[in-house]
Amino acid sequence: MLLEQTHLIDTKDLSQTEIEEILERAAFWEQNRAKNLVPFAGRFVANLFFEPSTRTKFSFEVAEKRLGLEVLNFSTAHSSVAKGESLYDTVKTLVSLGVEAAVIRHQEPEVISELLERDTGCVIVNAGTGKTAHPTQALLDLYTMKKHFGHVSGLKVAIVGDIAHSRVARSNLWCLGKMGAQVMLSGPPEMRDPDLEKFAPYVPFDEGLQVADVVMMLRIQLERHQDPIFHAQDQYHQMFGLTKERLNRMKPGAVIMHPGPFNRGVEIADELVEHPRSKIFEQKANGVFVRMAVLEKVLQGGQEL
Amino acid sequence: MLLEQTHLIDTKDLSQTEIEEILERAAFWEQNRAKNLVPFAGRFVANLFFEPSTRTKFSFEVAEKRLGLEVLNFSTAHSSVAKGESLYDTVKTLVSLGVEAAVIRHQEPEVISELLERDTGCVIVNAGTGKTAHPTQALLDLYTMKKHFGHVSGLKVAIVGDIAHSRVARSNLWCLGKMGAQVMLSGPPEMRDPDLEKFAPYVPFDEGLQVADVVMMLRIQLERHQDPIFHAQDQYHQMFGLTKERLNRMKPGAVIMHPGPFNRGVEIADELVEHPRSKIFEQKANGVFVRMAVLEKVLQGGQEL
Amino acid sequence: MLLEQTHLIDTKDLSQTEIEEILERAAFWEQNRAKNLVPFAGRFVANLFFEPSTRTKFSFEVAEKRLGLEVLNFSTAHSSVAKGESLYDTVKTLVSLGVEAAVIRHQEPEVISELLERDTGCVIVNAGTGKTAHPTQALLDLYTMKKHFGHVSGLKVAIVGDIAHSRVARSNLWCLGKMGAQVMLSGPPEMRDPDLEKFAPYVPFDEGLQVADVVMMLRIQLERHQDPIFHAQDQYHQMFGLTKERLNRMKPGAVIMHPGPFNRGVEIADELVEHPRSKIFEQKANGVFVRMAVLEKVLQGGQEL
Structure with a gap:
């Protein structure tokens, strides 16, 4: 429950109403992007990124500064985490200094869960935890779909690639379901996750491709995989990548999405990244407005606009 | 002499009047913390941290931004210090760029002394030098004591732990003496410093504990020590740590302080860090206001408030 | 053509009129430096430095903040460049986030050229590329000369040191020629570049010294060179450094310049760095105003002042 906790940890916790409120507010920020409104001027937020x-x-950082927030950027190399301080003590220290929200990316979701079990006095926004959740990515994906199609309900979304390791797939799955979209999962058999297939069917790529309104390609980290086929980029691209040939078989009006960073020529053909059907860079632009909406919601009580 | 030098290098150089002025001004900043006053807007300060x-x-950084200062954060990894440039040339360069104050942490106190022998054109605030001085920590400790007890004069303060290596112990010792407090030093015999015992008596921990109004525990870096007892955290904790049992023998009304970062379960029991008697996180909050007061004093001439 | 491209890549591309406009506008920013004008408030720029x-x-960063710009500092260590993302995709992503200008330093000039062949949607300011170009350094050098002498035309400028590896030498050479100054190149024979000597004569150091209005010493990186004379700093200093003795043979009214970072006692005597004839730290101060002028020109359309 976003409103009770005031944190944003997982799209699982969001109601449809809460999602819609965030999307509406993101639209407000997009419409007013040239106005230099700074409702949170003089207030502090910290970004704690434990992964590159x-x-x-x-x-x-852009979302925060556009809201007028002062930003502390925390990097492990220059911090007392080197001295073995726990994340709880780090966050509690930041709160003592006046920080009201911590935006955290961490490899271990348990680190965030443990943090939430204790009262740090600040709101936590999950900026990506291991393979479990990346809620602001899913919200910006929804925003991008809604902007393009006018609605999310009824859309068919194929999420394609390394499903097993993808926090983006998981966060989108929970969100899209609540908003009435139909999700299909696809990709190499080695990258399937049976647990997720209770919530969304696994379909062969070329089958999903033909019915999907949104083809969401995931980043493939070939170096993570043992199987020889994953060492041959070309072979992977032909079997599971979005090629120009496959683009031609997409449904009329269907769009391409990708959370980035993308591997040109691996999961997506180089020339499709900026194809008219691609929403990839628009997703990034939308991300700023969605994150402004999220920060505004968790922080609450900025100046009246 | 703070007013003459306009630098803040060591609490040794501060008069009682100067200390009181800083504490009073810190109280002003605490009282007005919600007001987003920015008297130094458009002026520049640099933080040069040569230690994590x-x-x-x-x-x-929070203190600086609350004053409206623009902040340059200098990190050795991304700087020409890698190319062998001296600190003097670095600071002189920053001054040419418009920087008016440099906040410096450095392992070698001589580096700061050498800097002061030459005219850089900017004020220097010591943010911790080796084992010699950490003046803003001592000032925030004083501020925390004054806020709690209403006065510093007459207080009995036990500083406990690795005295020999502690810049916090030294800076507090000079400050507290000037303000009329009585300091006791304690800790393992291997961590005593005979030179400091000319200014404050060494007392056994359990003796100091019973008479102290403030029990100030220092961070122990067990890895620095050769003696086998320092390799057993439990053993250290029992002999020289602030245990729950020892808390019960503290004087009524006495408080716990610690400059951080703390080792839970080593020099202080885990459950005492946030005990009602602990001022540890309040110290951090107070530090912002004290540093605002220090920066304001050394920079002078901000906008009228 | 600065006005057409709106980028600033090389002084080769600037007309005399464009150079003069930049210098005039830099003078405006210097005159108004105390006013805290922020014509670009709420707009974003990114600094991408791939070299220390x-x-x-x-x-x-100071120039940007003085213009009111919000600054994103990009460091390779904490970015997806670690994951193999190309600079084009990085810049395009930053543009999607709202960044309007990218200030880039990179070892490989080709990386910038490739970037310019594609439309990123943002202006690029070259902050130093390999040995080819460092346009803002040359512009600040011109500004420093004009401020001192009242004009650049007719000045004799001796650029001395490792000409072959110097982007500063190249960018100054193109600029100074356009402004009607006469450039001489000098330094050890091993550090000559025959290609540049089509545009400016090579002269023995002691000959150039006697006629130059400006003696511009370049940084020597002795560790780069194989020849044994470059391993003996004293020997280098005596043969090719600006010694106190050589200062005495400079023309009356002539000034010393150096782009920094300098090696005291190698290419310039320690006591000459801050000699009354040295413009070294003034160059740094001027650099802020010149960079404000450059950013203002490439970004255009700030608030009316």
Whole structure:
């Protein structure tokens, strides 16, 4: 329950109403993007990224600064975490300094769960935890779909690639279901996750491709996999990548999405990244407005606009 | 002499009047913390941290931003110090760029002394030098005591732990003496410093504990020590740590302090860190206001408030 | 053509009129430096430094913040470049987030050229590329000369040191020629570049010294060179460094310049760095105003001042 906890940890916890409120508010921020409104001026937020990230970290940083927030960027290399301090003590320290929200990316979801069991006095926004959740990514994906199609309900969304390791797949699955979309999962058999297939059917890629309104390709980390086929990028691309040939078999009006960072020529053909049907860079633009909406909601009580 | 030098290097150099002025001004900043006053808007300060730090660096950064200062964060990994440039040339360069104050943490106190021998054109605030000085920590400790007890004069303060290596012990010792408090030093015999015992008596921990108004535990870096007892955290904790049992023998009304980062279960029992008698996180909160007062004093001439 | 491309990549591309406009506007920013004008408030710029840098990076950061710009600092260590993302995709992502200008330092000039062949949607400011170009350094050098002498035309400028590896030499050479100054190149024979000597004569150091209005010493990286004379700093200093003795043979009114970071006692005598004839730290101060002018020009359309 977002409103009770005031945290944003997983799209599982969000009601349809809460999702719609966030999307509406994101639209407000997009419409007013040129106005330099700064309702949270003089208030502090910290970004704690325990994994490398460009787009998510900068997306939050832009969202925060556009709201007028002062930003503390925490990097493990220059911090007392080197001295063995726990995340709880780090966050509690930041709160003592005046920080009201912590945006955290961490490999271990348990670290966030443990944090929430204790009262740090600040709201937590999950910026990506291991393979479990990446709620702001899913919300910006929804926003992108709604902007394009006018609605999310009834859309068919094929999520394709390394489902087993994907926090993006999971967060989208929970969200899309609540909003009345139909999700299909696809990708190499080695990358399936039977637990998720209780909630969304697994379909062969070329089958999903023909019925999907949204083809959401996931990043493939070939270096993670043992099977020889994953060492041959070309072979992977031909079997499971979005090729130009496959684009032609997509439904009229269907769009391509990808959370990034993408591997050109692996899960998506180089020339499709910026194809007119691709929403990839628009997703990034939308991410700023969605994160502004999320921060505004968890922080509450900025200046009246 | 703070007013003459305009630097803040060591609490040794501060008069009682100067200390009181800083504490009073810190109280002003605490009282007005919600007001988003920014008297130094458009002016620049640089944080130069040559040792890892979370709380001190972020505490200064928050203090600076609350004053409206623009902040340059200097990290050795991304700087020309890698190319062998001296600190003097670095600071002089920053001054040329418009920086008016440099907040410096450095392992070698001589580096700061050498810097002060030459005219850089900017004020220096010491954010911790080796084992010699950490003046803003001592000032925030004083502020915390004054806020709790209403006065510092007459207080009995036991500083406990690795005295020999502690810049916090030294800076507190000079400050507390000037303000009329009585300091006792305690801790393992291997961690005593005979030079400091000219200024404050060494007492057995359990003796100091019973008379102290403030029990200030220091961080222990067990890995630094050769003696086998320091390799057994439990053993150290029983002999020289603030245990729950020892808490019960503290004087009524006495408080626990710790400069952080703390080792839960080593120098302080886990459950005492956030005990009602503990001022540990309040110290961090107070640090922001004290650092605002220090920066304001060394920079002078902000906008009238 | 700066106006057409709106990028600033190389002084080769600038007309005399464009250079003069930048210098005039830099003078405006210097005159109004105390006013806290922020014509670009709420707009975003990113600094992407793929080489270590102190003064250039901070100089841009100060310039940006003085214009009111919000700054994203990109460091390779904490970014998806670690995951193999191309610079084009990184910049395109930043643009999607709202970034309007990217200030880039990179070892490989080709990386910037490739970037310009595609439409990223943002303006690029070159903050130093390999040995080819460092346009804002050359512009600040011109500004420093014009401020001192009242004009650049007719000045004799001796650029001395490792000409072959110097982007500063190249960018100054193109600029100074357009502004009517006469450039001479000098330094050890091993560090000559015959290609540049089509545009400016090579002269023995002691000959150039006697006629130059500006003696611009370049940073020497002795560790780069194989020849044994470059391993003896003293020997290098005597043969090719600006010694106190050589200062005495400089033309009356002539000034010393150096782009920094300098090696005291190698290419310039320690006591000459801050000699009254040295413009070294003034160059750094001027750099902020020149970079404000450059950013203003490439970004255009800030608030009316």
